[in-house]
Amino acid sequence: xxxxxxxxxxxxxxxxxxxxxxxxxxxxxxxxxxxxxxxxxxxxxxxxxxxxxxxxxxxxxxxxxxxxxxxxxxxxxxxxxxxxxxxxxxxxxxxxxxxxxxxxxxxxxxxxxxxxxxxxxxxxxxxxxxxxxxxxxxx
Amino acid sequence: xxxxxxxxxxxxxxxxxxxxxxxxxxxxxxxxxxxxxxxxxxxxxxxxxxxxxxxxxxxxxxxxxxxxxxxxxxxxxxxxxxxxxxxxxxxxxxxxxxxxxxxxxxxxxxxxxxxxxxxxxxxxxxxxxxxxxxxxxxx
Amino acid sequence: xxxxxxxxxxxxxxxxxxxxxxxxxxxxxxxxxxxxxxxxxxxxxxxxxxxxxxxxxxxxxxxxxxxxxxxxxxxxxxxxxxxxxxxxxxxxxxxxxxxxxxxxxxxxxxxxxxxxxxxxxxxxxxxxxxxxxxxxxxx
Amino acid sequence: xxxxxxxxxxxxxxxxxxxxxxxxxxxxxxxxxxxxxxxxxxxxxxxxxxxxxxxxxxxxxxxxxxxxxxxxxxxxxxxxxxxxxxxxxxxxxxxxxxxxxxxxxxxxxxxxxxxxxxxxxxxxxxxxxxxxxxxxxxx
Numbered sequence: 114x115x116x117x118x119x120x121x122x123x124x125x126x127x128x129x130x131x132x133x134x135x136x137x138x139x140x141x142x143x144x145x146x147x148x149x150x151x152x153x154x155x156x157x158x159x160x161x162x163x164x165x166x167x168x169x170x171x172x173x174x175x176x177x178x179x180x181x182x183x184x185x186x187x188x189x190x191x192x193x194x195x196x197x198x199x200x201x202x203x204x205x206x207x208x209x210x211x212x213x214x215x216x217x218x219x220x221x222x223x224x225x226x227x228x229x230x231x232x233x234x235x236x237x238x239x240x241x242x243x244x245x246x247x248x249x250x251x252x
Numbered sequence: 253x254x255x256x257x258x259x260x261x262x263x264x265x266x267x268x269x270x271x272x273x274x275x276x277x278x279x280x281x282x283x284x285x286x287x288x289x290x291x292x293x294x295x296x297x298x299x300x301x302x303x304x305x306x307x308x309x310x311x312x313x314x315x316x317x318x319x320x321x322x323x324x325x326x327x328x329x330x331x332x333x334x335x336x337x338x339x340x341x342x343x344x345x346x347x348x349x350x351x352x353x354x355x356x357x358x359x360x361x362x363x364x365x366x367x368x369x370x371x372x373x374x375x376x377x378x379x380x381x382x383x384x385x386x387x388x389x390x391x
Numbered sequence: 392x393x394x395x396x397x398x399x400x401x402x403x404x405x406x407x408x409x410x411x412x413x414x415x416x417x418x419x420x421x422x423x424x425x426x427x428x429x430x431x432x433x434x435x436x437x438x439x440x441x442x443x444x445x446x447x448x449x450x451x452x453x454x455x456x457x458x459x460x461x462x463x464x465x466x467x468x469x470x471x472x473x474x475x476x477x478x479x480x481x482x483x484x485x486x487x488x489x490x491x492x493x494x495x496x497x498x499x500x501x502x503x504x505x506x507x508x509x510x511x512x513x514x515x516x517x518x519x520x521x522x523x524x525x526x527x528x529x530x
Numbered sequence: 531x532x533x534x535x536x537x538x539x540x541x542x543x544x545x546x547x548x549x550x551x552x553x554x555x556x557x558x559x560x561x562x563x564x565x566x567x568x569x570x571x572x573x574x575x576x577x578x579x580x581x582x583x584x585x586x587x588x589x590x591x592x593x594x595x596x597x598x599x600x601x602x603x604x605x606x607x608x609x610x611x612x613x614x615x616x617x618x619x620x621x622x623x624x625x626x627x628x629x630x631x632x633x634x635x636x637x638x639x640x641x642x643x644x645x646x647x648x649x650x651x652x653x654x655x656x657x658x659x660x661x662x663x664x665x666x667x668x669x
């Protein structure tokens with residue numbers, strides 16, 4: 114089975130660091146979100162594709178493990194890995210590395226479910242999502 | 253053993269919601285941080301008390317479970333619960349409720365460790381922290 | 392002519408301050424936005440009322456004058472004052488005071504224009520806006 | 531006199547846009563701050579250089595003019611231009627362009643003053659700042 118892993122380097126914003134030049138822990142959800150959107154653009158599972166199909170895919174779980182401090186001036190890379198599941202969910206893992214020597218700085222995990230436009234949970238995988246998985250060679 | 257639980261109502265900022273008026277998932281770390289600081293002010297374990305004792309207490313783990321969407325106009329309450337441990341860690345659980353009918357909206361969990369001013373991990377509980385635990389009746 | 396001025400106390404978030412406990416200058420646009428939304432709720436000129444009438448009202452100008460540092464723990468109040476104009480614009484002034492002794496901490500100014508759903512500028516005042524001004528006794 | 535203008539391309543974050551994919555107006559102060567820090571790194575007037583010399587340089591004025599909406603997917607460039615003054619101030623202008631066709635998207639202006647470590651205003655230009663201006667060929 115094809116592993117879906119997309120990587121992207123990113124810049125640390127000065128507004129994201131404290132006086133020690135260490136990235137604030139609350140910035141990582143932003144990095145994950147950017148990675149998801151980038152993944153979507155590369156694979157076709159964009160935010161717009163959800164909306165066009167009349168579903169939301171809100172985050173229902175998010176975990177972050179902070180291994181080493183990200184410092185202003187570092188050039189980090191985020192890897193986003195799609196984790197296939199038969200449940201009506203979208204599951205990603207994340208890894209942030211320092212590109213200088215590939216040190217693992219942080220890991221993350223998010224789970225998204227599907228909701229209709231009235232914010233009611235959808236328990237079946239939406240058609241467009243199954244089609245996307247098929248196109249990606251995941252089912 | 254005395255349970256250390258502090259509660260605080262808070263306002264949802266308009267800048268924190270999307271066009272559906274639902275709070276963005278990345279805002280919850282901000283709510284948790286505010287709860288920790290409020291806990292600190294009420295119990296004496298403030299950010300300043302760490303710095304004065306030459307330690308940082310960075311977040312090394314954060315989990316969020318989003319149960320129901322927080323909507324602009326709701327009056328949520330956050331409960332922060334201190335979880336005693338013998339390890340050199342500061343562990344909190346969080347619960348966000350809608351004050352209207354006490355519905356549980358989200359839960360969270362954070363783990364902090366101690367680091368010295370050179371960002372080296374401290375494996376022993378700092379003196380001021382043990383003293384604080386004693387004063388709180390936790391040891 | 393009736394002056395439209397709405398006041399609201401607000402809490403400073405811990406995530407908004409630096410290590411000196413001073414509010415980051417980039418947080419003031421958030422305070423202004425919250426004040427506009429609060430003004431809208433109190434007077435009927437909400438974000439939703441724009442959308443329902445198929446217009447956006449994006450900010451095209453924003454000025455901030457920072458007089459004195461806002462410090463964590465202060466209880467600030469923001470006053471938002473609607474400035475009537477015949478142009479197809481929504482103009483507000485803002486004043487932030489420390490409620491302790493009413494010291495003026497900051498002032499602000501925003502200008503919004505009207506755009507249709509294709510992001511084309513609307514040069515005439517929309518009907519619903521003229522009606523709102525009439526109801527408010529402004530014309 | 532040498533003009534001090536530094537340019538930097540930057541990415542729009544997905545968390546910075548609304549459902550129309552338009553950048554939220556409150557993100558521009560972040561772009562300006564990043565530009566200032568980048569300017570500092572390139573010319574030696576960093577945040578750290580202020581702190582090392584026991585001064586803060588807080589923003590006391592900020593203006594933004596939003597000309598055209600920045601859209602997710604655009605590759606904007608920010609130009610930061612240092613405006614020499616004899617007063618004890620640090621003044622910058624900003625211009626954001628779409629790199630695709632160099633369209634001007636927004637302009638900005640910030641004024642910083644000097645304060646000592648007790649947050650008292652310093653009316654004289656600090657020595658290190660005069661020295662920096664000299665090295666830059668500005669006086």
